Amino acid sequence: MGDREADIYELLVQAQQHREQGVALLVRSQYNRTLAKPKPGQEEQEEEEAQMWSRLAQSEPAGSHTLQLPRSQGQKARGEVTLSVRFERVTIAVPKHKAKYLKMDTVVEASIVELREENAPKGKGICWRLLTTLEVDSLEGAIQLAGWYAKRWQIEEFHRILKTGCRVEERQMRQLERLKPMMVLDMLVASRIMGMSAAARQRPESPATDWLDEDEVNALEAYVNHGKKRAKNAPPMTLGEAVRNIGRLGGHLGRKGDGHPGAQTLWIGLNKLDLITEVWRRLNPQPTYG
The missing domain is CATH 1.10.740.10 (Transferase Inhibitor Protein From Tn5; Chain)
Structure with missing residues (x-):
């Protein structure tokens, strides 16, 4: 588990490769990664490259979740906030520069979870986008991931x-x-x-x-x-x-x-x-x- 600095393509690939050994990765999403184009015959080809966050924004909230936010350094604790929850299963494409210069060709099967504070004061809204190699297919699973990530401050x-x-x-x-x-x-x-x-x-x-x-x-x-x-x-x-x-x-x-x-x-x-x-x-x- 890590913050935005851990959103590294190579880490995602390694976690996917060692999935059978129980290895998984949960990070705060830093990059609006490009999604891999579907193979012919699976889905209709998209005219433009799809982006991970954009795909997530098009989906309807699966539900809501109340979360107790810890105090950040130099800021007072905000207490409980209600967040809308979205999640999608995505296939992340190989970054172009890594494919070109490092000859990497492994796409990553991942889940993206978003917890967003709706109607929040300007500039103060909470928006977590969590990227994980675990499969998330339910609201309960998305909320569980959020709970794990909320413990990152205690670990740090x-x-x-x-x-x-x-x-x-x-x-x-x-x-x-x-x-x-x-x-x-x-x-x-x-x-x-x-x-x-x-x-x-x-x-x-x-x-x-x-x-x-x-x-x-x-x-x-x-x-x-x-x-x-x-x-x-x-x-x-x-x-x-x-x-x-x-x-x-x-x-x-x-x-x-x-x-x-x-x-x-x-x-x-x-x-x-x-x-x-x-x-x-x-x-x-x-x-x-x-």
Whole structure:
């Protein structure tokens, strides 16, 4: 799965060639590709070369779908939008320059899916054109692809945490067998951050101990309250409260329009919380017996 930069003819060909091994490609369509002309006897020949997007625009919507759009960088989340859904099975012709100079001759059997926001404010309408080597023959199948593509932002965020937070690319290990255990630990850290962030949005009133151990919660409370203990009758710290405080440790200002702290901010905040928790443990040693 990829964004517009992955709309590459050679990738489509490779995915088609390895279809029997379970390989498939789903990308955001960047090019209005030319369709292959039908063979004589199959359909009437078209006078002009047909274009993929134009063919799709001529079809009637198969239905509609409501989608929760994530927040883009520098923009507020738009929430739920209703999109009309179209899909077509197409045969993509070999690009002319690749046929001429590289002697390529493989056409690609693909599906094109369009999700368009109708009657949207000028310049703000959503239009996704998704190109896939999978066969899409129903509204449900088209919606499923849209759901997969909507998770691309989560996948990108996961890898961004690995690269900029855990800094996996800076590891000095040269042997794969030594790198693998460290990668597993880094992936656990990234998964924890993303899971905790999502849970705080969906269930902010759940206990902070669902994602933090008791020492971390106690240390966070002591730091936030400048060493003062939480009142006996006060409810325990919620997950939403904990994430806001961890976000502040990471530099999130927490103003009304700032939204939730991002994954990178939480990574920085959790690193600081680790140090705070270690100090708290040394100042509050647990009694030992035996």
